[in-house]
Amino acid sequence: AHRPLIAPSILSADFARLGDEIHAVAGADWVHVDVMDAHFVPNLTIGLPVVESLLKVTDLPLDCHLMIENPDRWAIGYAEAGAYNVTVHVEAAHDPVMLAKNLRAAGARAGLSIKPGTPLEDHVETLKHYDTLLVMSVEPGFGGQSFIPDVLDKVRTARRLVDTGHLKLIVEIDGGINADTIEQAAEAGVDCFVAGSAVYSADDPGKAVEALRERAAS
Numbered sequence: 030a031h032r033p034l035i036a037p038s039i040l041s042a043d044f045a046r047l048g049d050e051i052h053a054v055a056g057a058d059w060v061h062v063d064v065m066d067a068h069f070v071p072n073l074t075i076g077l078p079v080v081e082s083l084l085k086v087t088d089l090p091l092d093c094h095l096m097i098e099n100p101d102r103w104a105i106g107y108a109e110a111g112a113y114n115v116t117v118h119v120e121a122a123h124d125p126v127m128l129a130k131n132l133r134a135a136g137a138r139a140g141l142s143i144k145p146g147t148p149l150e151d152h153v154e155t156l157k158h159y160d161t162l163l164v165m166s167v168e169p170g171f172g173g174q175s176f177i178p179d180v181l182d183k184v185r186t187a188r189r190l191v192d193t194g195h196l197k198l199i200v201e202i203d204g205g206i207n208a209d210t211i212e213q214a215a216e217a218g219v220d221c222f223v224a225g226s227a228v229y230s231a232d233d234p235g236k237a238v239e240a241l242r243e244r245a246a247s
């Protein structure tokens with residue numbers, strides 16, 4: 030396996046000090062930014078203006094996870110702003126293939142996310158247009174929830190499709206990832222691990238990132 034990628038989620042960071050909170054995880058691979066609209070999920074967070082400001086204060090790749098309705102309309106702005114990866118939900122996108130093409134044309138990687146209850150099989154044909162698959166291991170909307178191990182079957186399926194050459198994808202997992210759960214996710218074949226509360230509730234978020242990476246690699 031390759032070096033595991035760790036993507037701290039700033040959802041669990043102090044929103045009044047976002048620049049400092051990102052600098053605290055300088056050894057991370059990506060910074061995960063949770064955009065919520067209070068419609069697709071029952072919570073409201075941050076959007077494009079904040080992402081634009083973050084891009085000015087960090088060189089870390091921004092991994093924008095859009096938990097919003099009608100991403101067909103909004104996702105492109107994040108790509109144009111300079112986000113590294115823009116992930117939309119398959120449950121929300123009207124034309125996910127066109128959306129992926131537009132994101133890539135704007136210079137970003139395109140990500141597709143699936144909620145815990147959404148089967149992967151129905152979307153395998155769509156996935157060939159995407160660079161990342163974000164498997165949700167909690168119901169999207171809030172940090173600090175418990176990991177749902179059932180979703181690892183989808184990770185295994187995606188891993189198999191990648192390893193057999195049928196798909197070229199980074200397999201990413203999001204929700205409930207911590208020192209206790211990361212190993213089973215790694216074993217199932219995850220490439221990139223999002224962790225919010227496990228990183229930002231630690232005394233030293235930077236060390237928490239290193240500890241998670243070590244456990245994922247073991």
Ligand code: DX5
Binds near residue numbers: 168171174203223
């Ligand atoms: C939840 C978000 C996650 C969240 C994960 O809807 O997509 O990125 O920040 O938080 P933890 O790691 O605490 O489960």
Ligand code: ZN
Binds near residue numbers: 203223
């Ligand atoms: Zn997320």
